[in-house]
Amino acid sequence: MNGLHDIGGMHGFGPILRDEHEALFPEHWECRAFALLIAVIASGALSMDEARDGVERMDPLLYLRTIHAGESYYWRWLCATEILLERKGIVTAAERHNSRPGAGNVPAGLALSCLKAEDVPERVARRGSARLGMGAPAQFSVGDRVQARNLHPEGHTRLPRYVRGRTGRIERDHGVFSFPDTSAAGLGPKPQHLYLVRFEAAELWGGEPGPGAVLVDLWDDYLEPSDERDT
Amino acid sequence: MNGLHDIGGMHGFGPILRDEHEALFPEHWECRAFALLIAVIASGALSMDEARDGVERMDPLLYLRTIHAGESYYWRWLCATEILLERKGIVTAAERHNSRPGAGNVPAGLALSCLKAEDVPERVARRGSARLGMGAPAQFSVGDRVQARNLHPEGHTRLPRYVRGRTGRIERDHGVFSFPDTSAAGLGPKPQHLYLVRFEAAELWGGEPGPGAVLVDLWDDYLEPSDERDT
Amino acid sequence: MSGDFKDPREPGPALRVKALEELLSAKGIIDPAALDVLVDTYETKVGPHIGARVTARAWVDRDFRQRLLEDGAQAIGEMGFGGMQGEDLMFLPNEPGVHNMIVCTLCSCYPWAVLGLPPTWYKSAPYRSRAVSDPRGVLREFGVDLGNDVEVRVWDSTAELRYVVLPERPAGTEGWSQDRLAAIVTRDALIGTGLIRAPDGAGAPAP
Amino acid sequence: MSGDFKDPREPGPALRVKALEELLSAKGIIDPAALDVLVDTYETKVGPHIGARVTARAWVDRDFRQRLLEDGAQAIGEMGFGGMQGEDLMFLPNEPGVHNMIVCTLCSCYPWAVLGLPPTWYKSAPYRSRAVSDPRGVLREFGVDLGNDVEVRVWDSTAELRYVVLPERPAGTEGWSQDRLAAIVTRDALIGTGLIRAPDGAGAPAP
Numbered sequence: 001m002n003g004l005h006d007i008g009g010m011h012g013f014g015p016i017l018r019d020e021h022e023a024l025f026p027e028h029w030e031c032r033a034f035a036l037l038i039a040v041i042a043s044g045a046l047s048m049d050e051a052r053d054g055v056e057r058m059d060p061l062l063y064l065r066t067i068h069a070g071e072s073y074y075w076r077w078l079c080a081t082e083i084l085l086e087r088k089g090i091v092t093a094a095e096r097h098n099s100r101p102g103a104g105n106v107p108a109g110l111a112l113s114c115l116k117a118e119d120v121p122e123r124v125a126r127r128g129s130a131r132l133g134m135g136a137p138a139q140f141s142v143g144d145r146v147q148a149r150n151l152h153p154e155g156h157t158r159l160p161r162y163v164r165g166r167t168g169r170i171e172r173d174h175g176v177f178s179f180p181d182t183s184a185a186g187l188g189p190k191p192q193h194l195y196l197v198r199f200e201a202a203e204l205w206g207g208e209p210g211p212g213a214v215l216v217d218l219w220d221d222y223l224e225p226s227d228e229r230d231t
Numbered sequence: 232m233n234g235l236h237d238i239g240g241m242h243g244f245g246p247i248l249r250d251e252h253e254a255l256f257p258e259h260w261e262c263r264a265f266a267l268l269i270a271v272i273a274s275g276a277l278s279m280d281e282a283r284d285g286v287e288r289m290d291p292l293l294y295l296r297t298i299h300a301g302e303s304y305y306w307r308w309l310c311a312t313e314i315l316l317e318r319k320g321i322v323t324a325a326e327r328h329n330s331r332p333g334a335g336n337v338p339a340g341l342a343l344s345c346l347k348a349e350d351v352p353e354r355v356a357r358r359g360s361a362r363l364g365m366g367a368p369a370q371f372s373v374g375d376r377v378q379a380r381n382l383h384p385e386g387h388t389r390l391p392r393y394v395r396g397r398t399g400r401i402e403r404d405h406g407v408f409s410f411p412d413t414s415a416a417g418l419g420p421k422p423q424h425l426y427l428v429r430f431e432a433a434e435l436w437g438g439e440p441g442p443g444a445v446l447v448d449l450w451d452d453y454l455e456p457s458d459e460r461d462t
Numbered sequence: 463m464s465g466d467f468k469d470p471r472e473p474g475p476a477l478r479v480k481a482l483e484e485l486l487s488a489k490g491i492i493d494p495a496a497l498d499v500l501v502d503t504y505e506t507k508v509g510p511h512i513g514a515r516v517t518a519r520a521w522v523d524r525d526f527r528q529r530l531l532e533d534g535a536q537a538i539g540e541m542g543f544g545g546m547q548g549e550d551l552m553f554l555p556n557e558p559g560v561h562n563m564i565v566c567t568l569c570s571c572y573p574w575a576v577l578g579l580p581p582t583w584y585k586s587a588p589y590r591s592r593a594v595s596d597p598r599g600v601l602r603e604f605g606v607d608l609g610n611d612v613e614v615r616v617w618d619s620t621a622e623l624r625y626v627v628l629p630e631r632p633a634g635t636e637g638w639s640q641d642r643l644a645a646i647v648t649r650d651a652l653i654g655t656g657l658i659r660a661p662d663g664a665g666a667p668a669p
Numbered sequence: 670m671s672g673d674f675k676d677p678r679e680p681g682p683a684l685r686v687k688a689l690e691e692l693l694s695a696k697g698i699i700d701p702a703a704l705d706v707l708v709d710t711y712e713t714k715v716g717p718h719i720g721a722r723v724t725a726r727a728w729v730d731r732d733f734r735q736r737l738l739e740d741g742a743q744a745i746g747e748m749g750f751g752g753m754q755g756e757d758l759m760f761l762p763n764e765p766g767v768h769n770m771i772v773c774t775l776c777s778c779y780p781w782a783v784l785g786l787p788p789t790w791y792k793s794a795p796y797r798s799r800a801v802s803d804p805r806g807v808l809r810e811f812g813v814d815l816g817n818d819v820e821v822r823v824w825d826s827t828a829e830l831r832y833v834v835l836p837e838r839p840a841g842t843e844g845w846s847q848d849r850l851a852a853i854v855t856r857d858a859l860i861g862t863g864l865i866r867a868p869d870g871a872g873a874p875a876p
Contacts, residue, residue, distance in 0.1 A: 003243045004235075008774030008825065009802040011385050012234045012291055013794040016810050022789055024712055029683035031712075034786075035704035036690055038753075043698050048829075052776055060243055060587075061292075061300050067794040069292050073777070078682055081689060091692050099688040101695050117702035124710050125752040127742060130829035150397070152436050152595060154242050158827045160774055162801065165396040166381075174757070174830060194828050201821075205383050205802050210817035214801050217828035239567030239618065240595040244587035247603050253582055255505055260476035262505075265579075266497035267483055269546075274491050279622075283569055291794075298587040304570070309475055312482060322485050330481045332488050348495035355503050356545040358535060361622035383802060389620045391567055393594065405550070405623060425621050432614075436595050441610035445594050448621035 002152055002161060003056045004063050009162040009205070013068055030074040037077045042115040042123055046084045049184035053156035054080030054087075131175045138193040139220045144170045146197060147226040148218060156184035159222045163214075166203050167226045171215065172196035179219055192220040233383055233392060234287045235294050240393040240436070244299055257303070264305040268312050273346035273354055277315045280415035284387035285311030285318075362406045369424040370451045375401045377428060378457040379449060387415035390453045394445075397434050398457045402446065403427035410450055423451040509578035512543050513626060514647035516576065518640040520553075521631040531555060534626065538576065548575020548624050554617060555628040556654075561608055563601070563654030564617045564625045565593035571619035573626045577652055584653065594618055604655040627654040634660040716785035719750050720833060721854035723783065725847040727760075728838040738762060741833070745783065755782020755831050761824060761861075762835040768815055770808070770861030771824045771832045772800035778826035780833045784859055791860065801825055811862040834861040841867040 025031035040046060046054075055063070058079035065071040085091040089107045106112060115123060140146055148163040158180045174196060178189035194217055201212035256262035271277060277285075286294070289310035296302035316322040320338045337343060346354060371377055379394040389411045405427060409420035425448055432443035473481075486492040516538050520527040530537040534551030538544050544551075551573060554562035566572065570585040583589050592600050597614045601607070608614065617625040629651040635643060650656030680688075693699040723745050727734040737744040741758030745751050751758075758780060761769035773779065777792040790796050799807050804821045808814070815821065824832040836858040842850060857863030 001243060002241045004241075005775055007794060007798045008772075008800075009383060010233045010235075010794075010798040012232060012288070013798055016790050016795040016799075016807065017793070018788070018790045024786055025708070027683070029686045031708040032686045032690060032704060033682065034711075035707035036686065036693070036699065038707055039699040039703055040693065045698060055776060057243070061295055064292055064295050064794075067792070067797070072682070073789065073792050075682060078686055078689075082685070085689070085693075090696070090698070091689065095692055096685070096688050099691065101692055106696055106698065112698050114697055114700050115703045116700050117706045120703050120706040120710065123753070124707070124715070127746055127751045127756060129742070129757050131757065150435075150437060152240060158775060160825065160827065161392070162774075174828070177829060180828075194830075196830075204381075206381060210805065210815075211820040212804060212822070213820070214823045214825055216825045217830055219828075236568055238587060238591045239565075239593075241587075241591040244591055247583050247588040247592075247600065248586070249581070249583045255579055256501070258476070260479045262501040263479045263483060263497060264475065265504075266500035267479065267486070267492065269500055270492040270496055271486065276491060286569060295587075298585070298590070303475070304582065304585050306475060309479055309482075313478070316482070316486075321489070321491070322482065326485055327478070327481050330484065332485055337489055337491065343491050345490055345493050346496045347493050348499045351496050351499040351503065354546070355500070355508070358539055358544045358549060360535070360550050362550065389568060391618065391620065393567075405621070408622060411621075425623075427623075441598065441608075442613040443597060443615070444613070445616045445618055447618045448623055450621075 001056050001154055001156060004060045004067075005056050006161050007067070008160050025074075027072065029078075030072050033074040033078040033081070037081050039115050040081060040085070043112045045088065045090055045110065045112055047183060049156065049178070049180045050084050050186075051077075051080050052180070053184040054083040056156060057083055131177060132189065132191045134176060134191050136176045136191045136193060136220075138173060140170050140173075140193070140195060140223065140225075142170050142173060145226040145228060146170060146195075146223045147228070148197070149222055149224055151222070153181060155181060157181050157222075159218065160216065162204060163197075163199055163216055163218070166199055167228045168197040168199040168203070168216075170195045171198045174217065177219070179221060181221070190221075194219050195223070197223070232287050232385055232387060235291050235298075236287050237392050238298070239391050256305075260309075261303050261305040264309040264312070268308045270346045271312060271316070274343045276321055276341065276343055277319065278414060280387065280409070280411045281315050281417075282308075282311050283411070284415040285314040287387060288314055362408060363420065363422045365407060365422050367407045367422045367424060367451075369404060371401050371404075371424070371426060371454060371456075373401050373404060376457040376459060377401060377426075377454045378459070379428070380453055380455055382453065384412060386412060388412050388453075390449065391447065393435060394428075394430055394447055394449070397430055398459045399428040399430035399434070399447075401426045402429045405448065408450070410452060412452070421452075425450050426454070428454070504574070504579050508574060510576075510649035510652065511644070512538075512578075513573075513576040513649070513652040514644040515640070516541065516543065516553075517628060517647045517652065518643035520628060521635075521643055522640055527628075530628070535575075543575060545575050547571070548573050550623045551576070551626065552623060553626050553628045554615070554654075556630045558630075559611065560613050560615065561601075561654065562615045562617065562625075562627045563593060563597055564619065564627060565590060566619040567591070567594055568618075568620060571624065573624035575624070576626050577649060581649070601655065604650065606655065606657055627652050629658050632658050632660040711781070711786050715781060717783075717856035717859065718851070719745075719785075720780075720783040720856070720859040721851040722847070723748065723750065723760075724835060724854045724859065725850035727835060728842075728850055729847055734835075737835070742782075750782060752782050754778070755780050757830045758783070758833065759830060760833050760835045761822070763837045763861075765837075766818065767820050767822065768808075768861065769822045769824065769832075769834045770800060770804055771826065771834060772797060773826040774798070774801055775825075775827060778831065780831035782831070783833050784856060788856070808862065811857065813862065813864055834859050836865050839865050839867040 055076045066075045095102045147167045150165045174194040176191050177194040182190040197218045199214050286307045297306045326333045378398045381396045405425040407422050408425040413421040428449045430445050530553050534553045572580040597616050651658045737760050741760045779787040804823050855863050858865045
């Protein structure tokens with residue numbers, strides 16, 4: 001989705017405002033919104049990919065207020081949680097509005113497991129990799145020149161606009177991961193290789209004052225071979 | 232400037248809301264903001280390029296409210312007028328704040344001519360072309376394949392992000408026009424050819440349901456020759 | 463934090479416009495009476511009826527149509543029209559298999575001299591964002607369902623050229639007067655977001 | 670019109686979160702007591718002190734450093750660290766002539782397991798927009814002025830990999846204990862928006 005969230009390379013947002021004394025959760029609701037989304041993900045009701053998709057579908061104006069006008073970041077988590085639980089039929093808008101469960105219940109087929117307080121430490125400390133335990137053919141190898149495809153999907157994607165159509169080099173093969181575009185849409189993990197791709201700053205932005213590069217993790221489906229010569 | 236105004240190809244703004252009975256200027260201030268900017272441009276105090284630059288430099292949040300949340304379009308004109316008159320030293324922020332002229336006056340060197348009521352009809356109906364009455368070498372000819380440069384200027388530009396790096400064909404040479412990027416920055420007109428460039432929809436957006444193209448007016452400085460084969 | 467224009471410490475737009483107008487008037491840069499005339503011009507004189515009359519003439523006058531397509535500003539000048547935001551003008555003829563549509567993705571450029579000031583939707587995010595990337599979807603929202611065999615050309619007004627769609631004359635309007643034809647030309651058809659259909663009983667002779 | 674969340678008819682976030690929490694609790698999907706523990710974990714247990722301790726050890730223990738660069742998650746696991754938002758972890762060593770910096774342009778991914786939850790500026794438009802296109806300008810705002818001979822590598826966290834900068838050990842800290850070294854490692858240095866300087870009198874023996 002070409003949304004406001006895809007903000008890399010934009011201008012006009014002014015200086016970086018820092019507050020070294022800010023509280024982690026200035027208002028109480030923020031810590032609840034934070035923990036709520038984590039607990040909902042832990043229950044299996046939704047995935048991180050879906051959560052990101054939910055943030056991207058919140059109203060652009062409110063989204064902008066959370067990144068530019070001092071509104072709490074956790075508005076994004078709250079909106080994403082509401083949007084996704086509604087999409088999945090787990091909490092309907094009517095239930096939210098009435099603040100009480102409706103006649104319907106959690107849809108059959110969702111095997112949810114409630115995260116209990118005593119299991120939180122283990123959950124937070126769990127070290128399992130997000131890599132999938134399955135093989136998939138790798139389209140590229142380290143050192144290959146690749147071009148990011150010029151895709152404009154209306155759904156969730158992790159291919160930033162600023163690299164689309166630009167040429168880079170595979171720096172590392174991270175292994176096989178779930179593909180966010182299909183995963184967020186409920187179409188399954190579509191397992192494929194994820195690569196670390198290095199784009200020279202000059203390739204992305206034109207002239208730069210010194211040497212530089214942006215390194216981005218991109219999936220096989222985002223990439224095609226490049227026939228551009230090395231620079 | 233890669234700003235929120237450069238919105239072609241974005242998603243997430245919902246349906247097109249139409250009101251067939253809307254007034255031209257729902258609130259009185261809107262008609263004054265409209266006419267004020269036109270009169271200021273007519274005075275020679277600023278150019279259309281500068282006016283667009285001013286809109287792009289207004290706060291992103293207010294800008295978004297005017298394109299997405301029902302705030303008046305003429306906020307853009309009002310903000311642009313304020314920003315530019317201040318930049319040029321014609322009306323300072325202090326003067327606006329106090330609602331009275333300060334000790335300083337219009338900077339010397341600006342030969343402004345006030346648009347009088349009796350001259351409005353002639354001004355509105357004036358048919359002079361915006362083409363410049365001077366020659367400039369044309370880099371391209373009708374039929375040439377061209378690639379829009381991948382430029383990311385921090386100042387005003389009329390090269391939309393969605394065509395950057397994409398390949399099209401020169402359909403028409405409009406003649407020599409002033410170059411907005413330098414004109415808006417007060418660096419002069421840098422006269423050059425302006426072309427109508429046709430980009431196939433599939434080149435811009437990937438797969439499309441039917442044949443289509445986007446036609447964009449682009450200046451010589453935005454373009455380079457393309458060695459891509461015809462499709 | 464930056465930029466919330468509803469900050470109660472900030473004056474609203476009415477006060478801000480008034481302050482600017484008074485300051486510029488005091489400095490001799492603008493004449494408030496000229497503002498009155500400008501507003502009146504676009505409220506009462508310049509509007510889509512101009513585009514409708516130009517279109518009707520192009521439908522009945524083959525030579526005019528040709529001149530219109532060659533140099534739009536020159537041709538509408540013959541009819542006494544033209545001027546601001548229409549100095550360099552191209553009319554885009556719809557034909558069987560080709561549909562044209564105009565937009566300004568970067569701001570809200572519009573052929574004022576032919577259509578007056580644009581409607582709010584033309585200046586808003588949903589239209590500006592999707593017209594270039596999903597024109598068929600946009601057209602469907604306007605009730606226009608083009609077959610996938612029709613080529614859609616979207617004209618993004620990035621320079622001082624101004625574009626206007628020249629719609630196809632609907633069947634069943636043979637023998638109509640220019641005035642009667644002008645009455646069925648809509649603003650949306652001239653933007654390219656509408657088609658012109660002859661009203662019921664169109665084939666009947668003019669009353 | 671759409672989306673003004675300050676619409677007085679809409680409940681504020683506190684009420685909305687409360688409603689969701691109660692509904693999900695009633696449905697048996699979440700346990701409010703687990704939320705308490707999650708909040709406490711990130712308020713009191715997981716934070717940039719972890720990254721500081723890892724860094725200090727990497728500075729004094731060459732073998733650990735090598736393991737850390739080979740598999741960050743595995744190596745910090747030796748120290749009892751790791752977990753959520755740090756399952757796949759790469760440490761990026763700064764060196765003479767190479768400076769690393771992390772960002773997430775698409776959302777706000779951040780190596781929680783090493784740094785805790787990110788500061789607001791990291792999640793905000795000015796940093797996210799400019800880190801990739803103008804990193805030197807961003808660094809200057811943080812008081813870091815890199816020469817144009819230094820290569821700046823910006824790591825945009827678009828996947829589940831999490832990146833952490835491994836800063837250079839400042840001169841004058843020879844012989845310091847790991848604890849003393851950890852105390853000078855800043856969160857910003859681990860993001861790549863700061864450099865670590867030894868405090869005055871750094872060269873003196875530890876007290």
